[in-house]
Amino acid sequence: MPRAVTLIRSARLSNVAEYAYAATAPADARLIFLAGSCPLDADGATVAVGDYAGQAQRCVENLRTALADADAAIEDVISTRVLVASSDQADLVTAWEVVRDAFGDHDVPSTLMGVTVLGYDDQLVELEAIAAVVDHEPPTPD
Template sequence: MNEAEVRAGLPATPQYQYAQQIGDQLFVAGQVPNDALGQIVAHGDSQAQATQCLLNLRTVLAVHGFNTTDIRRLVVYVVGEQAALSAAWAAVAEFFSGRVPPATLIGVARLGYDGQLVEIDATVLKASQSDV
């Protein structure tokens, strides 16, 4: 499971799949700010963690033949106060060059890993030629 993602530089995830494609849709697990060794990056920095989540998301998309223009919806989960949410959002806006797909920014009490401040979930669907 996840051999293609690991070959692309993402950490092994023995208990869950990064993504599963059904037709033109890619169901993607929430992306966390892990490096290739599975370590959380940028402790205490929600902006840098959001950037890492987005880079990991882009890798998952590429492995499955999708790209960021196929993202139809983002959900950005952030631990912390308003400043942390704003910093994470700044990373999202920068990553998409100000053209963010429909998105929701949510403040949460905690996420799955120690030191994790951000997780990003996406709904991904390839555009048909008539949609372009």
């Protein structure tokens, strides 16, 4: 199935960033606004306590599940925001590298932010996303 998201890179901006600077979707795309994906298991308990990479991995897994429930995939994501409860840049980078690797070549525009606290006990990472898909009706028989 063709993807609705087009990633845009600018030769006039720094090539240090590990993501596209912009993304577009066609006017007929269905936008999917995902709640922040948290590092929670099926029972609602925070996993990988104290582990930025482990929590980022669970956030990605939970994001993939939410996307699938909306008939979308990680390749349909148009932008992300990664929230990390730390003032230490190394902790932010640890979480970011997990998210970056999960997206692979689909390096969507993203914002990485250090925050004071997140909503669940022992939560260190949260991953927000917006996706775009074009739903095609099956052809009608003649």
